[in-house]
Amino acid sequence: MVEEKNRKIIAAFVLAFGTFAALIALYLDVFHREAQIRGGLLVIGLLFLLTGVRLYPVKNRKRMVNILFLLPLLAAFGITVLIPFVFGIFYSFTNWNGIKFTQFVGLNNYIQMFQAPDYLYSLFITFLFTVLNMTTVNVMAFALALLCTSEVRGKNFYRASFFLPNLIGGIVLGYVWQFIFNKVFPSLVKGSVSMLTDPNLALIAILIVSTWQYAGYIMMIYVTGLQSVPKDILEAAGVDGAGRFQTLIHMKLPMIANTFTVCIFLTLVNSFKQFDLNFAITNGAPSRILGAKAIASTEFLALNIYNTAIAKNQYALGQTKAVVFFVILAMVSMTQVYFSKKKEVEL
Amino acid sequence: MKKKVLAMAMMGVMAMSLMTGCGEKAASQTGTEQSENQTQAKSSGQAIRIVNGKIEIDEALKAFAKKYQEKTGQEVIIESLGGGADINGTLKGYLAAGNMPDLFVFGGEGDFKTWKDYMTDLSGEEWASQTEFSFKDEAGKVVGFPYAVEGFGITYNKDILEKAGVDPASLTSYDAYKKAFETIDSKKEELGITAVCSVAAESGQMYWSTGNHLFGYYLSGGLKRGDTTYIDMLKEGKTDTGRLGEFADYMKLLFDYSDPTTLISGTYDDQLALWAQGKTAFITQGNWIDPSLPDYQVSFDCGIAPFAFTKNEMKGILADCPSWWAVYNKGTQIDAAKAFLKELALSEDGQKCLVTECGMISPYTSNKLSPSTPLAMNLKTYVDSGNTYSWEWTKMPEGIAMNATGAVFELYAKGQIDRDGFVDMMSTAIADYVK
Numbered sequence: 001m002v003e004e005k006n007r008k009i010i011a012a013f014v015l016a017f018g019t020f021a022a023l024i025a026l027y028l029d030v031f032h033r034e035a036q037i038r039g040g041l042l043v044i045g046l047l048f049l050l051t052g053v054r055l056y057p058v059k060n061r062k063r064m065v066n067i068l069f070l071l072p073l074l075a076a077f078g079i080t081v082l083i084p085f086v087f088g089i090f091y092s093f094t095n096w097n098g099i100k101f102t103q104f105v106g107l108n109n110y111i112q113m114f115q116a117p118d119y120l121y122s123l124f125i126t127f128l129f130t131v132l133n134m135t136t137v138n139v140m141a142f143a144l145a146l147l148c149t150s151e152v153r154g155k156n157f158y159r160a161s162f163f164l165p166n167l168i169g170g171i172v173l174g175y176v177w178q179f180i181f182n183k184v185f186p187s188l189v190k191g192s193v194s195m196l197t198d199p200n201l202a203l204i205a206i207l208i209v210s211t212w213q214y215a216g217y218i219m220m221i222y223v224t225g226l227q228s229v230p231k232d233i234l235e236a237a238g239v240d241g242a243g244r245f246q247t248l249i250h251m252k253l254p255m256i257a258n259t260f261t262v263c264i265f266l267t268l269v270n271s272f273k274q275f276d277l278n279f280a281i282t283n284g285a286p287s288r289i290l291g292a293k294a295i296a297s298t299e300f301l302a303l304n305i306y307n308t309a310i311a312k313n314q315y316a317l318g319q320t321k322a323v324v325f326f327v328i329l330a331m332v333s334m335t336q337v338y339f340s341k342k343k344e345v346e347l
Numbered sequence: 348m349k350k351k352v353l354a355m356a357m358m359g360v361m362a363m364s365l366m367t368g369c370g371e372k373a374a375s376q377t378g379t380e381q382s383e384n385q386t387q388a389k390s391s392g393q394a395i396r397i398v399n400g401k402i403e404i405d406e407a408l409k410a411f412a413k414k415y416q417e418k419t420g421q422e423v424i425i426e427s428l429g430g431g432a433d434i435n436g437t438l439k440g441y442l443a444a445g446n447m448p449d450l451f452v453f454g455g456e457g458d459f460k461t462w463k464d465y466m467t468d469l470s471g472e473e474w475a476s477q478t479e480f481s482f483k484d485e486a487g488k489v490v491g492f493p494y495a496v497e498g499f500g501i502t503y504n505k506d507i508l509e510k511a512g513v514d515p516a517s518l519t520s521y522d523a524y525k526k527a528f529e530t531i532d533s534k535k536e537e538l539g540i541t542a543v544c545s546v547a548a549e550s551g552q553m554y555w556s557t558g559n560h561l562f563g564y565y566l567s568g569g570l571k572r573g574d575t576t577y578i579d580m581l582k583e584g585k586t587d588t589g590r591l592g593e594f595a596d597y598m599k600l601l602f603d604y605s606d607p608t609t610l611i612s613g614t615y616d617d618q619l620a621l622w623a624q625g626k627t628a629f630i631t632q633g634n635w636i637d638p639s640l641p642d643y644q645v646s647f648d649c650g651i652a653p654f655a656f657t658k659n660e661m662k663g664i665l666a667d668c669p670s671w672w673a674v675y676n677k678g679t680q681i682d683a684a685k686a687f688l689k690e691l692a693l694s695e696d697g698q699k700c701l702v703t704e705c706g707m708i709s710p711y712t713s714n715k716l717s718p719s720t721p722l723a724m725n726l727k728t729y730v731d732s733g734n735t736y737s738w739e740w741t742k743m744p745e746g747i748a749m750n751a752t753g754a755v756f757e758l759y760a761k762g763q764i765d766r767d768g769f770v771d772m773m774s775t776a777i778a779d780y781v782k
Contacts, residue, residue, distance in 0.1 A: 029445075097461055098439040118750070182612045194612040197549070197761065285551025286611075287754030289763060293779070294754035294772055296550065310433055311746035313457060 004057050011055035018048030092320035097313065109320035119321065121295050122304040126272060129203065129300060133210050133271035138263055140215040145222030146248075159223065162216035170213070174280020177209045181281070196281070199288040199297035206298060209277055214270060218263050225259030226252060254343075261340035268336055272329055275302035301325055394422035395680045395687060398438060400452035400670050401495075402429030403638060407704035414696055421683055428452075435461065449678040450688075453491065454670040455741030459484070466490040467674035467681055474692035479572065480668040480710035491671025492688050495707035498651060498666030498726040498735065499560055499633025505648040507531070507538050507628040518652040519660045521597055528604045531628050538628075542606035545627040547613040548760035550753040556615070557756035558748025560665075561631060563740035564654040565594045569661040570736055578739040584781035586774045590657075595759070595769045597656030601631070602760050610760050619643075634722035637706055650725040663734035666726060667741070668710055744780060751776040 022045030028038040053064065092109055094101035113119055148159045165173070182194045195201040229252055237247050278284075284296030284303060299307070305325060309318025399408060405427035412423035426448065428434050434452060441447050442465070453462055463484065470489045475481055482491025501518070508515055511534050513527045531543050547553040566577045577587060602610060606627060609617050615632075622630035623643035630636075633651065655661035674684045691697040692711055702709050702716040708727050709716065718724055729735050755776050759769045 098436070099442055099461065182614075182617075186608070193608070197611045283551030284749075285549050285754075285757065286761075287550050287757045289758060289772075292772065293775060294751070294758055296750070296754055307746065307750055310436065311749045313435065313461065313745040 007055060007057050011052050011057070014048050014055060015052030018045045018050075018052055021045030021048065088319055089323055091316055092323045094316055096316040096319065098309075098315040101316070105316075109317050110324070113317065113320055113324070117290070117293065118295055118299070119304060121290065122299050122301050125203070125298065126274075126301040129207065129274065130268060130271040132207055133214075133274070134264065134267045136207060136211045137214050137218055137267045137271075138260075140211055141218035141263065142222050144215060144219040145226055148219065148223055149226045159220070162219055164216065165213045166217040168213075170276030171280045173209065173213060174277045177205075177277075178281050181205050197286050199286055202282050202286055202298050206274075206277055206281055209281060210271070210274065213277070214267065218267060221259060221263050221266075222256070225256035229255045257340070257344040261337060261344065264340060265333055265337055269329065269333055272332070273302055274300050275306070278303050279306075393680060394424050395450065395683050396424045396426060396448040397450040397672070398434070398441075398448045398452055399425055399427045399672075400429055400434050400454065402427045404705040404707070405429075407700050410704065411691065411696065411700035415687065415690060419686075419690075421687065423687055438462075447675050447678065449675050449680045449684045450492075450672045451675060452670050453482075453673055455738075457742075457745035459490070462673065463490070465673070465675055465677065467676040467685075469674060469685070469688075472685060473689055474711060477693070477712045478710045482668070482671040482673075490673055491668075492673070492692070493668035493671055493710040494691070494701060495668060495705070496666050496710050496726070496730055497634055497669045497707075498664050498729060499631075499635075500564075500651045500654045500664040501544075502622075502630045502632055502636065502649060502651050502722065504622065504625065504628050505650055507540065507625070507647070510534075510538055511628070515650055515652055519655050519662050521593070521600070521656060521658055524597070524655065525600060528600065532604060539625065540628060541626045542621075543604035543628055544601055544606070545609060545618050545622040545630040546601055546605040546760075547609055547615065547618040548602070548756045549612055549614075550757040552614050553618075554748045554753025554756075556618075556631060558751075558753035559740050559743075560633070561598070561654065561756075562594075562748070562752060563665050563738060564656060564736075565591060566743075567665065567736045567739040568654060569657055569659070569663075572735065572737045574737075575739060575742075578742050581743060581777055582781065584778040586770075586777055588770055588774070591770050591773060592766070593658065594656045595766045595773075597654075598756070598759060598769070599766060605760075611757070634708075634720075634726045637720035637722045640721070649721050651722060651729070663736055664726070664729050665738055666730060666735040667738035669738075747777070747780050751780040 021041050025038045025042035025045060028041075053068075091101070093104055093106060095103055095105050144158075144162050148155045148162070152158070178196065181196050186192050186194055195205045233255075234247060234251060237251055242251070278298065278300045282298045284299035284307070286297055287294045288297035289295075301321070302325070305318050305321045308321060309315050312318075397408075399405065405425065408425045408427070412425055416422050428437055434454075435458060438447075438451055447465070451462075453459060459466075459482065466484075468488045468490065469475055469481075469492065472489070474492070475489045478493055480493040480496060481489045482493070484490050501524075503515055503518075505515060508527075508531075511527075511531045513530055517523050518527060528543050531538065531540075535541070535543075548557045550557075566581065567574065570576065577590070580587060606613075606621055609621055613621075618630060619632070619636060619639060620643065621627050623636075623640065623645050625647060631654070651664055653661045653664050672688070674681055674688075678684070691700065693713060698709055698711075698714050698716050701707050702714065702718055706718055706720050706723055708718060708723055708730060717727060752773060755764075755769065755772045758764045758772070764772060
C-alpha cells in the first residue's frame with residue numbers, strides 16, 4: 001500500500017515536470033520566442049509525460065497501451081481534418097483576413113453571402129452542372145462498360161484507352177481543351193466562333209471535357225459490377241428465353257444497384273466540387289447579362305470560393321462559403337446514398 | 348474517467364507538439380532549398396531572406412546577392428515566387444509558421460492594408476529621397492522600396508506606322524487615333540496586316556489587361572501624379588459618367604479595329620503573337636513584353652504611345668512601380684536588410700543588376716544607366732521627361748477586375764452592350780462591388 005502511494009507520488013512529479021516542460025516549449029514556439037532549446041525541451045517534456053503515465057499505477061494498463069498505439073493515427077486525423085475544420089467554422093464568424101481577425105461578426109458573413117447575386121448564381125449553375133454532369137458521366141460510363149464487357153474484340157485496349165484521360169491532370173487537360181475549343185473547332189467549322197464565348201455553350205464545353213475525363217473512371221467501376229453478376233443466373237435467364245435487353249433491365253441492373261450507388265455518389269461529389277477544369281477552361285468567363293448586371297456565367301462554387309478568398313482577399317467570407325459548401329454537399333450526397341441504398345438487392 | 352481525461356490531454360499535447368514540429372521543419376526546409384545559393388564565404392550573423400514576386404529577375408538578383416556577399420560578407424537568400432503563384436497566400440503561411448522573410452513583396456494598396464502592421468518605416472533611407480515611385484502609407488511615410496518602373500499604353504509597331512505614314516508622336520488624342528486607325532485600315536493589304544489592333548478582352552483570362560491596365564487610364568490618364576480624384580470616387584462606388592463615356596468611345600474604336608477572334612477568345616499569348624508576328628500594328632500591353640520579343644524574332648522597331656482616350660491631348664503613359672519590397676518590422680535583420688536595399692538602389696553594381704541584367708528601368712534619379720531593350724528605352728524617355736501618370740488602379744478594391752469589371756469589358760467587346768450600356772453597367776458593377 002505504502003509502495004503504491006510512493007509510486008503515485010513519483011509518477012505525479014514526473015507528470016507535472018513533463019507537462020511543465022512541454023508547456024514552456026509550446027509557449028516559446030507559439031509566441032515566436034527565438035529559443036533554441038524549445039525543440040529539445042518539448043521532447044524531454046513528452047518523454048517525462050510518457051514515463052509518468054507508464055509509472056502511474058492503474059488497473060487497466062492494457063487499455064492505456066492500446067490508446068497510446070492509437071495516438072499517431074488520432075493525431076494525424078486531428079491535425080489534418082478535425083482542427084482545420086473547427087478553425088474553419090470558427091473563422092467564418094470573424095473578419096479573418098488570412099493573418100488575424102479583429103472582431104467577431106456573428107452571422108454577418110452568412111447573411112452577406114446569400115445576398116450576393118454572384119454567389120446565388122454560382123450556386124444555381126453548380127447545381128445545374130452537377131445534375132447534367134452526373135447524368136452524362138453515368139450514361140456514358142455505363143454504355144462504355146457494356147461495350148467493354150461484351151464480346152467485342154480488343155476490349156482490353158478500349159478499357160485502357162477510355163480510362164486514360166482520367167490519369168491526366170485537370171489543369172493541363174483544361175488548357176489543352178481550351179486550345180481545342182478556341183482554335184481547333186473554329187478552324188474546322190468555317191465562320192464559327194469559339195464555344196467558350198457563349199455562356200450556354202461554355203457550360204456545355206466544360207460538360208464535354210468533364211464527361212470525357214471522368215467517364216472512363218466510372219466505367220471501370222461499372223465493369224467490375226457487371227462482371228460480378230453470377231453467370232449461372234444469366235444462363236438460367238437465357239434458357240428461360242430472356243433476350244439481351246430483358247436480361248440487362250431485369251437482371252443486371254437490379255443486381256448491380258450498389259455499383260450505381262457508388263458511381264452516382266462519386267460523380268455527384270466530383271461534379272459538385274469541380275474546380276480544376278472550371279479554372280483552366282473558362283475561369284468564370286464568358287460573362288452573362290443578368291438584370292442589367294454582368295455576371296461570370298460559368299463560375300462554379302469551388303471557383304467562387306477560391307476567388308472570394310484569393311482574388312478578393314476576403315478570407316473569412318470565403319471560409320463561410322466553404323462551410324456552407326460542406327453542409328450542402330454533405331446533405332445532398334447523404335440523401336442520395338440513402339435513397340440509392342433502398343434500391344439495392346442483397347444477394 | 349480519469350484515464351480518459353489523461354489520454355485526451357496527452358493527445359492534445361502530442362497534437363500540439365506535432366504542429367510545432369511542422370513549423371520548424373518548414374523553416375529549415377526553405378533554408379536548405381536556398382542553400383545552393385550560399386557560399387562558404389565568411390558570413391556575419393544570419394542571412395537575410397527576400398521573397399521576390401518577379402520570377403523573371405530571379406537569376407539576376409541571385410547573381411547580385413552573391414556579389415554582395417563577397418563584398419560585405421552578408422549572406423542574402425532570394426526566394427522567388429511567381430508564374431501565377433499566390434504570393435499573399437504563401438506569405439500568410441510564412442507568417443503563421445513564424446518563418447517570415449526579412450524583405451517581402453507587396454503589390455499595392457490592398458496588400459498594404461493586409462500587411463501594414465508588419466512594415467518598417469523607411470523614410471530615413473538615402474534612396475527614399477531619390478525617387479518618386481516609393482510606396483507611402485497614409486501618413487506619408489515611405490514603407491515600400493521600388494525596384495523598377497513599368498509602363499503601358501498602346502504599344503505600336505513603328506515600321507508599320509512609318510509605312511502607313513502615321514507619326515507615332517501624333518497619337519495623343521481620340522481623334523488622332525481615329526484618323527490613324529482609318530489610315531492603317533485602308534492600307535491593310537499593302538502593309539500585310541490582318542487587323543489594326545491586337546486586343547484581348549475575354550474576362551476569364553484577360554481581365555487584368557482590360558479591367559486593370561486599360562481601365563487604369565480612366566482612373567489616372569492625363570492627371571498629375573498623385574491626383575486621386577477618380578480613384579477616390581471609385582472607392583466610394585461612384586464614377587464620372589462624362590469621362591467614362593469618353594473612355595467607352597475609345598474602347599469601342601479599339602474593339603472595332605481589333606482582330607475579332609482574339610478580341611473575344613484570345614489569351615495573352617494569342618494577343619502577343621498576333622502583334623509580334625507583324626500582323627497588327629498596335630497592342631494594348633506594356634514594356635513587359637520586351638523579354639518575349641526575341642522568341643518571335645522581332646526585327647521591327649517599336650514604342651509605346653499613350654492610351655489617349657480623351658478629346659484633349661494626353662501626352663504621357665501610365666508608368667509606376669508594379670510592386671514594392673517592405674522590410675519585415677519584427678525581423679531580426681532590419682538594419683542588414685536596409686543596407687542591402689541601399690546597395691541595390693544606389694551602388695553601381697545594384698543599378699547594373701536592375702537595369703542591365705533585369706532589363707528594367709531604375710526608379711532612382713541617380714541612376715545613369717540605360718536599358719537596352721526597345722520598349723524599356725522608349726519608356727525611359729517618358730520617365731525622364733516626366734510624362735508619366737501614376738498607377739492609381741493598384742488602389743482599386745482587390746479582385747474588382749476579375750470579379751466585376753472584366754466581365755463588362757467582355758460584354759462590350761462582344762457587342763452585347765452599347766456605349767451607354769457600358770457606362771451604366773460599369774457604374775453599377777463598381778457600385779455593387781464597393782458596397
